[in-house]
Amino acid sequence: MQSLVCWLLLLFSCTLPPVKGYANGKVASACSSMLPGHGHSPQVDPIHGINVDKSIFKPGDRIKVTLSGTRFDGFLVQARNVDNIEGPAIGSFSLIDEKISQLLTCNGVQNSAVSHTSKDRKLLVEFYWNAPTASPNHVQFLATVVEKYKIYWVKIPGPVISLSSPPPFVYTPPNRKMAAAHQTASLMKRFSSEGCGSSKFCIRNPTSCDPEQNPECHFLSFKKEDRSVLVEMSGHGHGYIAFALSHDQWMGNDDSYLCVKEDERVLINPAYLTGRNYPEIASPDDLRNVSWGLNDGTIQCSFRRDIQIATSKERFDLSGNYYIFLANGDVKNGQILRHHLQPLITNKMYNITGLPEDVGGSRSPFLIKLHGAIMFIAWMTAVSIGVIVARFFKPVWPSSTLCGEKVWFQIHRCLMITTVVLTSVAFVLPFIYRGYFSKRAGYHPHLGVIVMSLTVLQPVMAIFRPPPQSTRRWIFNWTHWATGSTARIIAVIAIFLGMNLPALDLPDPWDTYTMVGFVLWHVFVDLLLEAHGFYLLRKEAHLMDEDRVQILKSSSEKESHTFKKIVLTVYICGNLAFLTTFLAAISQL
Template structure:
């Protein structure tokens, strides 16, 4: 059983990994008929390479020299076919001139009927020999597929033609290639940017930022315009790598119908794709798009194409007369057009829309609602409720020393209520990213690790408070120290975690003023704490000095003078108490105001 399991795993690895690298070893029998590489993109239109031969006529058994030459290329695939029926099987067989560059393959029932590369090493020239069979057709044409890079290739490049002596003229043009993708879907070039004319009236538009001008270099634009049984799609945005949009049944990646425009060395390829989970999109070699055109200028990538509303013959393509969530993403692409993961959160529509229904002009959000709620709840918990709760416990004891609520000191009840609210908000917020991600996030850096630490410390605080010793117990000082240190550590880590979270793409807080406002608030809070500590220290010292002096003076003063001294003490205490209340009241009023401004304008 163990051996069988290992064999199965190896087989699965070969099956899954093979297509990712194409066919670097040239063993490509799977594409003998189509001669189309499984590279997930469309072939180029204008060949850069040529096929030549050393003669124009042949007889059965003759050896014809065949040469493939042109700019550097990595892979090739050569066949000879009936020139009047280019979709027919390969004819004849080949002999190698250099076994280091080329190898023989068997296509169909004819041995050695094709030649391909042996490695990805760059080459400019390949020579082979073709042996004419006894049942050769009257006219034979050589075809070649050439791969310059992984996603830059030409399919069925028409080559030279050789004919049998006295053969009648062919019944159709000889130099025509049978590559239907290139022939039926020509690519043109856009001459100017798209515009928003007709958005909401004649076509369905998505813009980010909302209502931005697609002629602007900072505007992401996607439009759909129905024309009878097809839809014309326009997409543009600031990207030098790729732009993509997808139709989805939910707001999570996976099982989606995607369309990708990729910049491949200043040439834009447009293709359909399928999203499986959070893996890179699987590009389709069978393209269902028509009227493809593109433009690449000033860092803005534009592409437009047309597709039918219903594509029953193409697996994975959704019908365009239903409602879907719409994703719009951009990112980098490496040399050869390989797509990299987007660095920021894709734009996702807030609801499901029918792009062939009533035309609308909408925006979208790059921050999912669950992530927004996570950030807002954490902000309220660790910037508002916990901050007010700490100030109440630390500085309101003398102010509310004779006030009670439900049989307990008011400061203690308010402190406990605010801290329990903090734990509750943190617990609710803690689970939201796991619900959205469906598990642990590997791209969030230290943020989730610190978040788990803060959650653990937040839970420890009320558990620890449940075992609080009495005020005069010997272990009360130890409890106070642990309670203070745990809470302070949690507050510091929470602030650090929030700063790290603000830089994550899922929250979409790219404006640096968001960070500056957070820094300003933290500085305000630290300053208030320091000021209140200084105030408390000065008040205690002043009272101690006044009390000592008052005792000494009372021993030598008359009753009238003693009453005046007592009035001075009361006046001093009232002044300090007024200053204290002014500072704390201002601080407490500022917390919720600041929270509302941030949450409503940025997070919400």
């Protein structure tokens, strides 16, 4: 799936258990583990405490509970049976301040947990716990407290309260065993591309790069060994590298694997992507032989997983066919940021446990590449040639017609209609791909809307233009020229901006220099034809004798027409050379 938005929009939260972290406190999925989805190991010694206003209760009692300590962002509090501390939450809570706390339903029991409503910092929260009718003899309060994204405490033990005249209770500290990142051996040597296509399935970007020699090489390999697959992944980056298996080229419902750099170590976890939401981080128990390495800005990680994992629907069967995504990006305060580049996506589905292959992919979605190619054809070639012909070639074919109209007019009209059609088609492609108006593309889409509007306006004005002899014809002429010139200028600016957007991102700085070269080429030909016309006017002004004027004028017109035709031919060749260069670059993405 085309994590062309996103995988593209990939904001990950890496944790070990199968839950997600939410700033709004909607953490019902974390009821059992009480572990936030932040991808970091919990702190050991708690600095927050839980207090209650009574230690003895009877069914139906209301007990005030207070959580306090240094400032914290989020929390989750439950009451549990001391004899089954890993069991479900019991009882129910009532709120004191609905602005900072909210009730949750855990394990089907309504209001059995309480959590934060926002990331606003807190020093103290208070609420009531309501003892159930069928209450256990001893109840303990547990709290998870998040001070900030990377710093949190899980299942902080609170006070134990007891029923009136309960059996003797012997306190035993709760089991603090938490799922933690695998202790991994460090990879000291870079991965090698040896065996790609023969003994292991490889994806490389740039194509055929060797991660052992090129630190900029993004590398992913799968080597089948009996009923498992050894995965090796490396890439240049300061934050994370990741890959995903998908049933299509769109973001969502993907089996993904993350290698996230934290300080001087790498956290490796599987995850599952649902739509464009945060990934659901899963337990690393499905991964074995996990290892990682950091080498001069290159992140390396490897692990082994079974081809089939019957206990998890989110871990795909590796014997199937999938599109493969490869992405990298930065991390800030332990949180994965959106990648600067589009993820690399294979052009077709592959079976990574089948015959070994050595493949590449594209970081640019097909629809976006098509959009760019069509816009280049429309605004670099069709418009430019059409304007040159209309401006300088009206007298070149004075007695020739094409389908009942003057040659220059038919050429101009044909090219401009082509521009309208191409621009209209290209305009809708990003919306088909994104599904919405992109807010991450800067000014480019806004300029595109203006260009599209002006492009449609031009033929509408042409349909209602007055005849050539009309006294109001000059209004159309100037409006037509101004609208067309404005559209061309804005289109060129939009092209400059669009070439460097992540979804296309032609090679820098080559793309800018080449586009500048095209603009200079067009301006040069425009000025050359202007200078030629000015020269002819000056030449005619010096002719005095009427007969001599007619003879020389006829000869001069022939020379002028020949010169213009040569210039037009050379211009078209140069224009097509620039266009072909850009189209070739787009095809290589």
